[in-house]
Amino acid sequence: xxxxxxxxxxxxxxxxxxxxxxxxxxxxxxxxxxxxxxxxxxxxxxxxxxxxxxxxxxxxxxxxxxxxxxxxxxxxxxxxxxxxxxxxxxxxxxxxxxxxxxxxxxxxxxxxxxxxxxxxxxxxxxxxxxxxxxxxxxxxxxxxxxxxxxxxxxxxxxxxxxxxxxxxxxxxxxxxxxxxxxxxxxxxxxxxxxxxxxxxxxxxxxxxxxxxxxxxxxxxxxxxxxxxxxxxxxxxxxxxxxxxxxxxxxxxxxxxxxxxxxxxxxxxxxxxxxxxxxxxxxxxxxxxxxxxxxxxxxxxxxxxxxxxxxxxxxxxxxxxxxxxxxxxxxxxxxxxxxxxxxxxxxxxxxxxxxxxxxxxxxxxxxxxxxxxxxxxxxxxxxxxxxxxxxxxxxxxxxxxxxxxxxxxxxxxxxxxxxxxxxxxxxxxxxxxxxxxxxxxxxxxxxxxxxxxxxxxxxxxxxxxxxxxxxxxxxxxxxxxxxxxxxxxxxxxxxxxxxxxxxxxxxxxxxxx
Amino acid sequence: xxxxxxxxxxxxxxxxxxxxxxxxxxxxxxxxxxxxxxxxxxxxxxxxxxxxxxxxxxxxxxxxxxxxxxxxxxxxxxxxxxxxxxxxxxxxxxxxxxxxxxxxxxxxxxxxxxxxxxxxxxxxxxxxxxxxxxxxxxxxxxxxxxxxxxxxxxxxxxxxxxxxxxxxxxxxxxxxxxxxxxxxxxxxxxxxxxxxxxxxxxxxxxxxxxxxxxxxxxxxxxxxxxxxxxxxxxxxxxxxxxxxxxxxxxxxxxxxxxxxxxxxxxxxxxxxxxxxxxxxxxxxxxxxxxxxxxxxxxxxxxxxxxxxxxxxxxxxxxxxxxxxxxxxxxxxxxxxxxxxxxxxxxxxxxxxxxxxxxxxxxxxxxxxxxxxx
Numbered sequence: 001x002x003x004x005x006x007x008x009x010x011x012x013x014x015x016x017x018x019x020x021x022x023x024x025x026x027x028x029x030x031x032x033x034x035x036x037x038x039x040x041x042x043x044x045x046x047x048x049x050x051x052x053x054x055x056x057x058x059x060x061x062x063x064x065x066x067x068x069x070x071x072x073x074x075x076x077x078x079x080x081x082x083x084x085x086x087x088x089x090x091x092x093x094x095x096x097x098x099x100x101x102x103x104x105x106x107x108x109x110x111x112x113x114x115x116x117x118x119x120x121x122x123x124x125x126x127x128x129x130x131x132x133x134x135x136x137x138x139x140x141x142x143x144x145x146x147x148x149x150x151x152x153x154x155x156x157x158x159x160x161x162x163x164x165x166x167x168x169x170x171x172x173x174x175x176x177x178x179x180x181x182x183x184x185x186x187x188x189x190x191x192x193x194x195x196x197x198x199x200x201x202x203x204x205x206x207x208x209x210x211x212x213x214x215x216x217x218x219x220x221x222x223x224x225x226x227x228x229x230x231x232x233x234x235x236x237x238x239x240x241x242x243x244x245x246x247x248x249x250x251x252x253x254x255x256x257x258x259x260x261x262x263x264x265x266x267x268x269x270x271x272x273x274x275x276x277x278x279x280x281x282x283x284x285x286x287x288x289x290x291x292x293x294x295x296x297x298x299x300x301x302x303x304x305x306x307x308x309x310x311x312x313x314x315x316x317x318x319x320x321x322x323x324x325x326x327x328x329x330x331x332x333x334x335x336x337x338x339x340x341x342x343x344x345x346x347x348x349x350x351x352x353x354x355x356x357x358x359x360x361x362x363x364x365x366x367x368x369x370x371x372x373x374x375x376x377x378x379x380x381x382x383x384x385x386x387x388x389x390x391x392x393x394x395x396x397x398x399x400x401x402x403x404x405x406x407x408x409x410x411x412x413x414x415x416x417x418x419x420x421x422x423x424x425x426x427x428x429x430x431x432x433x434x435x436x437x438x439x440x441x442x443x444x445x446x447x448x449x450x451x452x453x454x455x456x457x458x459x460x461x462x463x464x465x466x467x468x469x470x471x472x473x474x475x476x477x478x479x480x481x482x483x484x485x486x487x488x489x490x491x492x493x494x495x496x497x498x499x500x501x502x503x504x505x506x507x508x509x510x511x512x
Numbered sequence: 513x514x515x516x517x518x519x520x521x522x523x524x525x526x527x528x529x530x531x532x533x534x535x536x537x538x539x540x541x542x543x544x545x546x547x548x549x550x551x552x553x554x555x556x557x558x559x560x561x562x563x564x565x566x567x568x569x570x571x572x573x574x575x576x577x578x579x580x581x582x583x584x585x586x587x588x589x590x591x592x593x594x595x596x597x598x599x600x601x602x603x604x605x606x607x608x609x610x611x612x613x614x615x616x617x618x619x620x621x622x623x624x625x626x627x628x629x630x631x632x633x634x635x636x637x638x639x640x641x642x643x644x645x646x647x648x649x650x651x652x653x654x655x656x657x658x659x660x661x662x663x664x665x666x667x668x669x670x671x672x673x674x675x676x677x678x679x680x681x682x683x684x685x686x687x688x689x690x691x692x693x694x695x696x697x698x699x700x701x702x703x704x705x706x707x708x709x710x711x712x713x714x715x716x717x718x719x720x721x722x723x724x725x726x727x728x729x730x731x732x733x734x735x736x737x738x739x740x741x742x743x744x745x746x747x748x749x750x751x752x753x754x755x756x757x758x759x760x761x762x763x764x765x766x767x768x769x770x771x772x773x774x775x776x777x778x779x780x781x782x783x784x785x786x787x788x789x790x791x792x793x794x795x796x797x798x799x800x801x802x803x804x805x806x807x808x809x810x811x812x813x814x815x816x817x818x819x820x821x822x823x824x825x826x827x828x829x830x831x832x833x834x835x836x837x838x839x840x841x842x843x844x845x846x847x848x849x850x851x852x853x854x855x856x857x858x859x860x861x862x863x864x865x866x867x868x869x870x871x872x873x874x875x876x877x878x879x880x881x882x883x884x885x
Contacts, residue, residue, distance in 0.1 A: 009762060010718055012864055013862065015858075016715055022720050050713065050844075053716055055829075055837045055839070092840055092841070092842050125834070126835050127835075128829065
């Protein structure tokens with residue numbers, strides 16, 4: 001049969017969203033949490049919305065003993081527990097479940113990959129999956145190398161017909177050296193165009209809105225630079241603690257868990273130059289350029305650029321919270337930071353001397369992720385009779401979660417005979433403006449990978465640039481015990497040192 | 513929360529009265545909920561119900577549409593009796609929890625009652641209450657001929673006009689407007705919107721590189737439609753539009769000689785003949801199934817069909833000698849609110865719809881020749 005090279009004329013026009021070619025998704029670690037909580041609900045929702053091709057199949061691989069029916073039952077339960085859209089429709093589920101298969105295998109065993117190969121060929125014949133594959137590594141990172149090598153050895157990484165892609169989740173290494181090693185392992189088996197590094201923040205509607213906001217509206221770009229911007233604050237605050245992931249978190253900490261990936265992506269999207277096109281490489285190249293332009297402090301300078309913290313006992317959401325060192329699985333003398341605030345300076349023409357302050361922490365008073373751009377005060381304060389404290393700089397806030405939206409703070413005259421100024425917010429709120437729920441990040445990301453669009457995935461050089469930037473900080477913090485840990489109360493906004501950190505620059509953290 | 517104007521008023525007073533109503537609403541919101549009222553508007557939606565007397569339920573339709581498309585809704589209804597001013601407006605502003613997200617969504621509704629001798633004043637009056645700089649959508653309810661004069665006047669300031677040819681005695685009456693090309697507003701037909709799932713599922717077969725070559729060897733298309741509730745004779749508009757879509761996308765042209773029957777037509781593409789069959793079956797649904805047969809080595813059959821479960825559609829790709837690939841897909845929400853919401857998301861002409869409509873009209877005129885002979 002001839003392979004079609006022309007486009008599908010029935011797809012032309014509006015309203016018909018592009019859907020992928022038939023494929024099989026192979027999930028390594030299919031009995032784990034990620035599959036149950038995120039992947040299966042996302043894939044089912046895509047099937048429900050008719051965005052998956054007919055014959056779409058999933059092969060789950062894990063060590064747990066199960067057969068196909070057992071896997072289907074487990075995934076049905078997962079869907080009922082974790083899917084935002086309830087209830088599960090019987091007809092849709094049955095159709096979806098017909099494509100689920102399971103292999104109980106050790107990831108290090110070459111025999112398992114032979115069985116996988118045979119199963120994939122069977123699915124091609126029976127379900128028309130056209131030799132298209134996505135391998136999703138939903139496993140702890142310690143298994144990545146084994147799986148990648150075995151896929152290569154079994155000839156599954158590259159095929160003569162169809163396409164093959166691999167999705168890996170963070171953490172992508174634990175420092176520059178291990179990230180580079182992982183990338184080398186991947187490069188020996190897969191081409192960079194086959195590798196999709198997931199950062200689920202990039203799948204959020206509100207994060208995608210950053211590019212739309214900046215480059216659809218002509219009024220913001222002229223002021224999006226050092227002439228008008230005083231500084232940028234990016235906050236990713238959590239109220240939760242380690243939630244049973246102490247073993248992982250003890251080795252990671254706030255910088256590796258959040259700053260190295262999610263927050264640097266937010267910084268890159270905020271600071272990047274307009275791309276020449278909206279294709280994956282054009283966008284990602286601009287992001288990498290920004291990361292490479294960030295000043296890399298030496299180890300001796302780390303204290304000038306960063307503050308770390310660890311939470312003590314306190315109260316969050318009306319609940320008494322024990323300090324980090326008392327959490328199960330955490331060492332009583334743990335040096336791991338649960339809070340980090342870092343100042344980044346981008347040495348390029350657009351942003352020279354405009355600090356980007358990033359802060360993240362666990363057991364803070366609120367869950368909030370936002371980007372706040374504070375503009376400079378006017379060059380001359382004309383309203384001398386108005387107390388200067390009433391005149392505040394303009395602030396543009398991009399709220400990533402919750403209360404997704406955008407707001408602009410500006411001053412207006414209070415009605416009345418006196419010339420009094422009051423700050424007001426012009427607010428766009430996704431929920432109040434469009435009363436619809438925003439799509440889940442994983443749905444968008446999985447669909448994009450199936451469609452071969454890597455725009456929302458991290459590229460090799462971007463990952464390495466982010467690690468390179470943080471290397472001095474990580475080395476400094478690992479080699480010296482933190483003074484005064486734990487140094488902030490759970491339910492507070494972090495250590496006092498973080499406030500002093502900004503006061504030194506004549507600034508303060510936003511009150512959230 | 514909904515606050516209404518206590519009295520009717522002339523259209524000149526509408527903007528001022530709306531400002532006062534919003535002020536009341538904001539005070540109430542602050543008092544009861546403790547926060548400021550947030551509202552956003554993305555478009556003006558004019559609902560012309562001059563031909564459709566039953567306006568009950570319109571308010572709730574507007575409310576639901578506002579969830580996704582916050583708007584100023586202007587509802588035009590016939591005046592009761594002939595006494596009183598030609599045009600009178602009553603207003604309502606509201607805030608409610610969205611059905612989807614539970615978020616607070618606010619909107620405004622202007623109801624204009626029009627005496628029969630004041631229809632000519634309508635376009636000018638409407639211009640005074642349109643939201644500046646935002647697109648204007650007009651939804652005309654009921655059969656086209658009964659408001660075609662009013663429709664002509666809407667062409668000036670509308671960005672999109674939405675009708676439902678399922679309500680028309682002549683299903684393709686919209687062709688006259690679409691044939692004007694890119695001049696003037698875009699047109700939407702809810703009968704076409706109802707086809708989106710079908711078109712998507714049909715197109716998906718041929719996303720597969722293994723099946724795409726079959727597009728060039730399709731030789732038979734069968735479209736089954738339900739008896740259209742006795743409202744009209746002839747082929748259901750959805751069926752005609754589906755046939756027109758296939759013909760326009762795949763470059764099928766009716767053969768010049770007479771069609772084989774009042775429901776079967778021969779089309780050609782290059783030297784190849786394709787039979788297009790419309791079949792009426794007993795069903796409450798306008799569209800029941802689509803079957804595409806392809807020659808080839810081996811031959812294949814692609815079908816999309818409603819199941820007994822009204823929420824589900826089955827797709828099947830059967831290549832001779834290979835196991836069939838079947839799938840149950842969720843049937844898209846075909847409620848009026850959902851259909852309208854889909855159309856309100858589109859700005860600009862839908863070229864595929866316009867080409868489909870012209871192709872469907874060609875098909876309809878060919879089969880009608882047999883009916884007349």
